[in-house]
Every structure is written in structure tokens, then in C-alpha cells.
Amino acid sequence: MEYLIGIQGPDFVLVAADTVAASSIIQMKHDYDKMFKLSEKILLLCVGEAGDTVQFAEYIQKNVQLYKMRNGYELSPAAAANFTRKNLADYLRSRTPYHVNLLLAGYDEHDGPALYYMDYLSSLAKAPFAAHGYGAFLTLSILDRYYKPELTREEAVELLKKCVDELNKRFILNLPAFNVRLIDKHGIKDLEKLPLATTSTS
Amino acid sequence: MAARYDRAITVFSPDGHLFQVEYAQEAVKKGSTAVGIRGKDIVVLGVEKKSVAKLQEERTVRKICALDEHVCMAFAGLTADARIVINRARVECQSHRLTVEDPVTVEYITRYIATLKQRYTQSNGRRPFGISALIVGFDYDGTPRLYQTDPSGTYHAWKSNAIGRSAKTVREFLEKNYTEEAIATDNDAIKLAIKALLEVVQSGGKNIELAVIRRSQPLKILESKEIETLVAEIEKEKEEEAEKKKQKKAT
Numbered sequence: 001m002e003y004l005i006g007i008q009g010p011d012f013v014l015v016a017a018d019t020v021a022a023s024s025i026i027q028m029k030h031d032y033d034k035m036f037k038l039s040e041k042i043l044l045l046c047v048g049e050a051g052d053t054v055q056f057a058e059y060i061q062k063n064v065q066l067y068k069m070r071n072g073y074e075l076s077p078a079a080a081a082n083f084t085r086k087n088l089a090d091y092l093r094s095r096t097p098y099h100v101n102l103l104l105a106g107y108d109e110h111d112g113p114a115l116y117y118m119d120y121l122s123s124l125a126k127a128p129f130a131a132h133g134y135g136a137f138l139t140l141s142i143l144d145r146y147y148k149p150e151l152t153r154e155e156a157v158e159l160l161k162k163c164v165d166e167l168n169k170r171f172i173l174n175l176p177a178f179n180v181r182l183i184d185k186h187g188i189k190d191l192e193k194l195p196l197a198t199t200s201t202s
Numbered sequence: 203m204a205a206r207y208d209r210a211i212t213v214f215s216p217d218g219h220l221f222q223v224e225y226a227q228e229a230v231k232k233g234s235t236a237v238g239i240r241g242k243d244i245v246v247l248g249v250e251k252k253s254v255a256k257l258q259e260e261r262t263v264r265k266i267c268a269l270d271e272h273v274c275m276a277f278a279g280l281t282a283d284a285r286i287v288i289n290r291a292r293v294e295c296q297s298h299r300l301t302v303e304d305p306v307t308v309e310y311i312t313r314y315i316a317t318l319k320q321r322y323t324q325s326n327g328r329r330p331f332g333i334s335a336l337i338v339g340f341d342y343d344g345t346p347r348l349y350q351t352d353p354s355g356t357y358h359a360w361k362s363n364a365i366g367r368s369a370k371t372v373r374e375f376l377e378k379n380y381t382e383e384a385i386a387t388d389n390d391a392i393k394l395a396i397k398a399l400l401e402v403v404q405s406g407g408k409n410i411e412l413a414v415i416r417r418s419q420p421l422k423i424l425e426s427k428e429i430e431t432l433v434a435e436i437e438k439e440k441e442e443e444a445e446k447k448k449q450k451k452a453t
Contacts, residue, residue, distance in 0.1 A: 058300055059300065062296040062297070062299055062300045063296070065296055065299075066292060066293060066296045069268060069269065069270060069292045069295070069296070070289065070292055
């Protein structure tokens with residue numbers, strides 16, 4: 001039901017998440033933000049079990065901030081991703097596992113942009129593009145076909161629109177709106193929500 | 203008299219003293235001076251930088267530490283004890299944000315630190331923390347605050363205060379010179395802090411470390427160049443004052 005997507009470019013990462021918060025068959029909120037700001041240049045996108053998502057994401061968020069207070073500088077995206085994975089793995093092997101699927105997107109001064117895919121079994125993979133949810137089955141092939149490593153910001157947004165169009169065409173569930181954000185060396189920027197009023201239909 | 207009642211801190215002396223706590227306060231008096239000023243839109247912390255040994259790297263000794271983005275503290279006394287207190291306070295700041303979704307108020311985190319210190323004055327086998335702290339920051343509603351804690355675990359709010367070596371001298375200076383017009387602008391508040399420290403610091407700007415928090419802005423530690431400029435301004439103002447007085451006397 002919930003959908004996350006991330007696309008990494010040469011000097012940016014584009015991420016989007018749907019904005020529906022549902023309880024069983026009822027849509028409770030149509031403008032729910034599934035992205036958590038870990039630091040000035042790192043976003044954590046989090047879906048999964050109700051309650052687990054916010055609990056786990058906020059815990060990671062505050063621990064990343066604590067690192068900044070203690071050490072005077074922020075965790076890199078790679079370090080934050082590995083820290084998140086370790087936490088998820090530890091909880092998985094306890095009586096109280098977290099059932100959450102994550103995308104961590106960030107920009108590092110030295111290593112550039114990075115996108116990490118994590119699932120509820122605590123696997124971690126650095127990938128040029130990734131998606132979570134049923135929608136991933138439909139859109140990963142679109143990304144395989146049209147993704148280029150040196151794509152520009154505009155091309156990335158076009159690729160994202162292609163994915164959203166495919167979901168609107170072939171996914172039985174209606175995902176009416178998506179939050180879109182871009183991370184680059186200047187930080188996190190909100191982009192225009194999708195779909196646009198004038199999006200091309202099939 | 204004190205000899206039999208100062209071993210374990212959990213023991214009161216017959217005349218009602220907790221000697222270990224008082225000895226901790228003595229340890230604080232040996233530490234380098236720190237001064238705090240509460241302005242209208244700014245809070246200032248200044249500390250006396252102890253001169254480092256020739257082979258020692260300068261930047262590794264920091265006496266002003268951020269506890270959260272809107273709160274910071276300076277201390278006087280045992281540096282190692284301070285490290286522990288600061289770490290606990292930093293964790294509490296984030297823990298507070300996690301549980302109540304709000305940043306701590308300056309009073310809350312001061313109360314937390316003071317409670318921590320008090321617990322160590324009433325525990326078996328532990329000694330009190332040998333530090334006094336000056337905690338400054340802005341609350342969520344934009345009010346500037348300055349609090350002081352001491353090893354006994356008491357805390358009070360102040361308009362401006364000093365701790366450590368020669369704290370009494372600095373406090374007397376501040377009592378004379380802290381007026382509404384003396385802290386009218388941000389720059390004035392910073393200069394007052396420097397003036398207060400110059401009373402007791404030996405060689406001027408080089409031995410002063412200064413940090414400020416402005417409303418809705420993170421902690422800023424002033425560079426030595428900026429401090430030198432301000433010290434030069436203060437010296438010039440002093441000379442002009444002295445000149446005026448001379449002329450008055452002449453007429």
C-alpha cells in the first residue's frame with residue numbers, strides 16, 4: 001500500500017514517498033509525511049507496521065542528533081545507514097523486532113550522494129535507485145529501462161513522473177499524492193508534489 | 203574537628219556541614235574563571251583559557267560546550283567530572299525531544315544537572331562532582347536564560363554571574379557594571395563579558411574564549427581575531443574615559 005522511491009544522480013539524490021496514512025481500509029490522512037530529517041543532508045524514508053515506523057525513525061533521528069552534539073560534526077550518510085542497520089538487526093534478534101522498510105538518502109561532502117535500501121530483515125544495500133512497497137514491483141523495471149548514472153535533476157524528476165504514471169495506470173490501489181524532496185550539497189529541498197494537475201495520462 | 207566527619211559524604215558533621223560538598227566547592231574555586239551574561243537578545247559565556255604547554259595542541263581543551271542547539275554551558279572545576287555531566291545532559295536533551303517532541307527549556311536541563319549533582323551528594327561510595335556550571339540559552343518562547351549550579355546541587359537564575367578563581371572579584375565588577383544600558387545591544391553584552399574577564403585574566407585577549415547564542419541561532423564560538431578586535435575597542439574606550447577624566451580635573 002505504501003510506496004517509497006529513491007533515485008541517485010551524480011551530485012544529488014531524489015526521493016519521493018506517498019502521503020496516505022491508512023488504517024485497514026480507511027484513509028486516515030491524505031497528507032502524511034513519511035520522511036524523517038536525520039540531519040542537514042540526510043533523510044530517512046520509513047514505512048511498515050503502524051507505530052513501529054515513527055518509533056524507530058524518531059529514535060534513529062535523536063541518536064544522530066546526539067552524535068552531532070557530542071562530537072561537533074554530523075554523521076556521514078554511510079555511518080548513519082550502518083548505525084540504523086545495526087539497530088534494526090539488534091532489535092530483530094530480540095523479543096520486540098521493528099517491522100519497518102527504509103530508504104536512507106544523503107549527501108556527503110567527500111563521497112557525494114548516497115542511497116541506501118534497508119528492509120525489515122535488516123539487509124542493507126547501497127543502490128543507484130530503489131523502491132519499497134507493492135509499487136516497487138511495477139516501477140523497478142521502469143527504472144532499469146530508463147535510469148542513467150549521469151542523469152540530471154530534470155531527467156530524474158521526469159523518471160519519477162514516469163514511475164508515478166505507471167502506478168496510476170497499472171496499480172489497483174489509488175496513490176493520489178507524493179511528497180518529493182531533493183538532497184544535494186546545499187541540503188534538503190522540497191520539490192513540487194506529484195502528480196501535477198497537468199500530468200500526462202495513459 | 204572536620205577530620206572525623208569528612209570521610210564519607212553521607213555523614214553530617216555535628217554543626218550541620220557536609221564537608222565533602224564544601225571541599226568540592228573548594229575544588230571549583232581552583233578552576234579557571236568563567237563568566238555568563240544574559241542580554242536582551244543574546245546570551246554570552248566567557249572563560250579564561252589556561253595557557254597550554256609548548257608541545258600541547260591548543261584546540262583540544264574546550265570549556266564551553268553545546269548541550270543542544272539552543273543551550274550551552276561553561277564550567278569551573280574538574281574537567282573530567284564536567285565531561286560526565288555534559289554527556290548526561292546531552293543525552294537528556296535528546297531524550298526530552300524524543301518523548302515530548304519539544305526542546306528542553308534552560309530551567310529543565312539545569313534542574314536535571316542539579317538533580318544529578320545532588321544524587322551524588324547522597325550516595326554511598328561516591329564523591330560529589332567538583333564543578334560549578336553556568337548554563338545559558340533561549341527557551342522556546344524566546345526568553346534568554348542564565349542559570350548557575352554548584353556541587354551541592356542547588357541552582358539559581360542570574361542576570362549575570364561568575365564562577366571559578368577570582369569569581370568574587372568578577373561578580374563585584376558585574377554588580378557595579380551590569381545595567382540595562384550596559385547590555386543594550388548584543389555587542390555591548392559581549393564587551394561587558396570581556397571587560398569582566400579582563401579584570402582577572404593575565405595577558406588579555408589571547409587567554410579569553412568567548413561563545414554567544416543569539417535567539418533562534420546556534421552556538422557561535424568567537425575566533426581569536428574577533429576577540430582581539432573587541433579587546434582593542436575596550437582599551438580605546440578606557441583611554442578615552444581616562445582622557446575625559448583628566449580634562450575634567452584640569453578645568
